[in-house]
Each structure stands twice: as structure tokens, then as C-alpha cells.
Amino acid sequence: MLSRVADSLYWIGRYAERTQTNAHILFSQLEQMLELSHKDAAYEKEWRAVLTICGYIEEYETHYKVGVLEEMVRYLVYDANNLNSLMSTVNSIRTNARHTRDRIPNELWEEWNSLYLDIQDGAYSNEISVLNTTDFLTHIRKTALTSTGAIDSLMTRDVGYQFLKIGKWLERSEKTALILHRLLEIADHLEVDRALRLSLRYTNTVDEYAYRSSVLTIDSILHFLISDAKCSRSVAYGLHKIKHTVYDIEQGLTNHNVENMYRTLDELIALTNVDATTLTIEEKKQWVNNIRQSCTNFGPIMAQAYYLTPPILVV
């Protein structure tokens, strides 16, 4: 597997997961918002959390005001200058897919290309209305889900598939930690119960959690979303998947380049096994933040291990 191609596939995995999760968060937030007045105290706090999780709050605040719905939605969905806006991530997926078209199923390319073309053709104008935006978000989510199906049903289980999956799992683990960290930070100002419910809603695990637990406490949520190896959105679940995948790529061989990556990954997995019940609330926040930061740091370490070369983009 070419290093450059592996890098592009890894980023398709990451951006696709980011797009799907951000579209879901925005969709559910817009839906919930219908029952909430913008004068409500929770309104601005929740949107601030969404801007942190799905975009760059500091960058946003230098240009716009938190609380103005049209501006927040435009920034998160349509703003080409926001590298995490849905427009930008869809563009990034398509560009990386163009770089790897000989290695991915045609159906996967066509899904994202069709969405890109619809956007280019003006199928979704950036005139902000709840209806227009939720239609667009639904289209994005369907594209993301169909492309996941195309990957799982049509792609050869080779190294390319594995890199795509590593990107997805790492993005997911990091995002779950980010969501938890942000909501713990504002839990004091929000009702704790509300923060916990939001964490399940943003991670799209409301139903999954309901099957598994009948209590709603900070510790049970932290265990579920950080340490529970059976929860499909938990940090531990994603990291175990990554570990199995890199072992599979190496096929038991010891390559000195990957030793640092293995060590970092093992340390990260160990971090998810901490018993949260023994920690104070401040320690919990610090712990979750450490996990998030370690996930962020792991990407470059893995890129170094596999000589990943990013594509040059000349636009």
C-alpha cells in the first residue's frame, strides 16, 4: 500500500465519520431547539458546546456572536473558511476519494460525488431555514450511512480498508472524548441530567444506553462512553479496534517504526480503564481531557510509523 494512498484513505475515514457525527449533532440540536427559546439560559450554553464540538469556537467568536442561529448554522454547515464545516468536510472526502479512486469501490466515490454535485448545483441554498437545513443534514447523513454500507459490503479487506477504518475509529474515539469533556465542563451551569442526556444524544447512543442501563449518573455515563468495550461509540471500543487492525497490518512482524505507536496505543487503552468512581469531579474532567488529548496526539504518531505522506493539494 502506497503511503500517500494510505494517508488519503485514513482521512476519508476520519472526515466521513466527522461529517456523519457533526450532521447528527446539528440535526438533533436544531430539533431540540424548537422547544427552547433563545432567551433560555441553556440555549447559548448548548450552542457554545456544539460550536466547540463541531467547529472552532475561538475562531467563530472573532467573527460572529454566539446565540444568533443563522450565523451559527451558516458557520457550521456552509462556511468554506471553516475547515470543519460540513461543506468543507464533504469537499475533503471527495478530494481524498479522487486521490484513491483506483482503490475504493465506484459506489463509494459516486455517493460522495453525487452529494458534492448536488451542493455545487445549488440543491441546498445557504439561505438558513430550519426546514432547508434539516433536509440538507438528512441528505448528508444518508450519504454517510450509504457510503459506510458500500465500504462494508464492497471493499476488499486489505490494507486500504484497514486504514479507512483506523481513521474512522480514531475520529470516533476522539470525538466521544471531546463531547464528554465539553459537557462535563458546562454541567455545573446546565442541569447535570441535561448534560448527560445531551452526551448520549450527541453520540447517538440514547437507545444503546437504554438497553444497557437504567440509571443516569456521571459515573455510569463515563463508564459507558469511555471504558465499555461493548459500546460502539466508546473510546475503548474504537481503540481496541485500532489495536487489532494495526496488529493485522503488521501480521505479527516487529517493525521498529511501529514500536512507539504500539506503546502509545497501549498507554491510551490503559487510560480508558481507570475507575472513574474513585475520581473527584475535577479529576474526572482532567481524565477525560487527557484521553481526548492523547487521541489527538496518536494520529501523527501513527502517520510517522507508516510513513504517511499527505497529498499535495493545488487548487
Add this chain to the structure above:
Amino acid sequence: MVKLYDSSMFYDEMLEGSKPKVHYQTFYEQLQAFSMQQLQDKHQAAQSSFLRKGITFTVYGAEGGTERTMPFDFVPIIIPEETWKMIERGMKQRVKALNLFLHDVYHEQKIVRAGIVPKALIDNNPYYYKQVIGTTVPLQNHIFLAGIDLIRDEHGNYCVLEDNLRNPSGMSYVYQNRYVMRNIYPEFFGDYSIEQLEGQLVYMRKALLAHRPANLPIDQEVHAVLLTAGIYNSAYYDHVFLAKSLNIPLVEGRDLVVKDDTVYLKTILGLKRVDIIYRRIDDDFLDPVHFREDSMLGVANLLDAYKKGNVAILNAVGNGVADDKAMYQYVPEMIRFYLQEEPIINNVHTYLLEEEETRAWVLERLDELVVKNVGASGGYDMLIGPHATEEERQVFREKILEAPHQYIAQPTIKLSRVPAFQEGRFYPCHVDLRVFVMSGDETYVLPGGLSRVALKEGSLVVNSSQGGGGKDTWIVKGGNAHA
């Protein structure tokens, strides 16, 4: 009832007057079963299919969205088997002679000593690379893939318009045109039995892998790659399609490195040897050490590995000297010289402009002739005299006087025409045919090729970059009807 037009002014592929030729009869009858609205709907579906699949080319310098699709027209070019066999023989003959010429021109230059091709035409040719003089290439084959452009004159005779021996593109469109035709216009296939395209690329892969570099031990597996300039290259989709079909990695220059005169691929598990590079970037950009030093697309010291026989580069370096528009005039003589045969398919008559008397004759008749820059392709820097304004002719008059060796002139051929359906109506458009010839241990000709159509009414320029479109090309088995 679908109405076409009266074809009497030009040779028409489909019509004799306003009636279909025998081999188009079935197609014509199927056509009558459709309403204009149905045809319009299918037309829209076909164009959008190309876009959704990302079968696009990039127009250099175009503003805004630079990815465009080549417009597709559903009226196919139908060629009876017997006619095709003649074309096939003619193509194999031509490519064989051109290959012998390329070997000769970089070695003994027997054809120069025999006084057939002027030495100056070789020495002054910008595509004659002195860096590879004396280099022996695998199978002594310089032309792995040729794209030979054919036209038909007013009598229906096939002539070669141009040889493309460097990086001929368009093969993916042959396949995609057939794919769209089968999916959107299945009715038209009626009772025809057509040469299938499926499986033909197996021959191409076989031809590719036959080019084992001289130093590769016979018991070692050969590793091939396709070298592209990347996603912004105009033929990127072609590269993707071929790499996928040939089952070889699609690589960019920075994916490769040369160490100890051996080429390696940068993989996630370290370096991996490369033996054959099917390159789709021009010679000038291949190696910044030996060619253009500002090239970001190539690989440093690649030429050293090539000259030492450690890697094969396809098509061979320096092929441009043989597909130059001035050298074109000598191809029939090459066939006679190297093969002792008469050309099966002729050239279009060509005037070289260095000789004063010919130049003066041409300059007086610019309103009747086509003038082309010998080094340009894709329909760029050319004058179609009868369609040009006096100002445009004056510009070319000055260009010719300034650099006469840079231009050639040809009579304006009444290119054959064929119906095209665009914007809800049928009208006649000029057409040519790019035939793809693949050579390794043996030579194969892809049945059909890419029919390119000048969709702008009255235009003679078929290049996609100039508004040309594509058509499916059918070789009809057992179709012995006169074409």
C-alpha cells in the same frame, strides 16, 4: 417519426442521401420507435451519468469549475467487420514501422543515411532526446500504446490524420461510452452482434507486463505502476480507469524514489522495487535531474535507472520525434523502407513549409488550407483556413514566416459526418476515430476505438478541450455490408 437530414454534401457514416445505409438499417428502425421527448430524457440521463461517475476531464486555464464531462452522443459509429479488419491491418503495419523508426533514430539512423528522412528534421526536433541515444528498451518496443487518429474523406476512404505515440488518452471513454450506451440506450443494440470490449484489457495488461527490464532476473515477479501527474491532470480519469483495469498501483512522482539506480515505491511498510512504469506524464517532466529541473511531477535520477536497464518506461522516452506533425509526412516512406510494404491506410497530404516555393504556395492559399503547429496537440494553435477571418489568417501568416519549420499545412478535408442529437434535434457533425494499438510480445488493436465528434455545427475540431464529444463505436460481426 424522427427526421434526420439530407447528407448529399459530405460523406455520411449513416446516411445515403436521407436513407440509412444497410448496416445502419436496424438502428434507424429502432430510432423511429422513440419520440423526441424520450430521446431528450435519455440524453439528459446519459450526460448526468458521466458527471455522477466523475468521468471528467480538466480544462486548463478555464475559470470556475474546471471539471467537465465530454458530451456523449448516442448515434454510434457502426463499422462492418470486413472494413475493420482492413483498419486493423493498417494500424498494425503503421505502428510496426513507427517502432522500427524509433529504434533506428536512437541507434544507427539507417533511414537518414538512406536519404529518406532529413537529418535536420530529427536533430532539430524538440522531442528528440539526445539523453537516450543508444538506449535499448525491452522488446525493442518503444510504443506500448499508440492512439492513431483516422478520418474519412469525401469518398469514404480512411486516412491517418495523426499519430499519438507519447501519452494517447481516451481509452476510458471507449469503455464508458459503451457502458452508458448499454445502460441508457439498450434498445438500439437490437439484432446487432458487436465486438465486446470486456476482456480486451487483459491483452493490454499482458502487453504491459511483457516489458521486463533487461536486468530483472527471469524468476522474479515483475512490478508495474501507472505514473500520473495527479488529480488536476486533464486525463486523470483515464489514468484511474487504466490503473484499476490493469490492476497496478496509480502513483505520483513523489511516491517513487531512485536509490542505487533502482526505482522504489514508498509504501507503508517501506520501499518496494518497481520494474515497469507506464507513465502518463511527458518526457520533460519525468526526471528533474536530466530534463526540466523545475518538474514537481517526476522522479530524480529516473533516467539513470532506465538507461541501465533496471526499469522500463512506457511509452519509451523520446517517442515524440516520431509523432511530430512534420515527421508524419514521412510515415508512408517508413513503411516502405522498413517493411517493404505499401501503406494500407494513407496519410492526408501534408506540406512542409521550410522550402520557399511550397511556403509561398501555401501562404497564398491560407483560406483553403488547415495549418497546424507541429508540436501542439488537442486542437491548439491551428488555423482552419476556410472558417477563419482574414485577421486570423494574417496572424498565422506571420507565425509561419517567423518559424516555418514549426508549422505544416494540409488541404481542408471534407471529414465524414454523422448525425448527432443535441438540444432536442438531429444535425450532421464531423467525426474522427482514435484507434488504440497495444504492443508487447504481440500487437492488439482495441476493437472500435474512440469516435470523437465536432458537436459545434460546422466545426472540424473534435478535441474534447475544444467542445468535441464522444460516440460509441461498434464493430459489427459478420456485417459485410458496404460501409
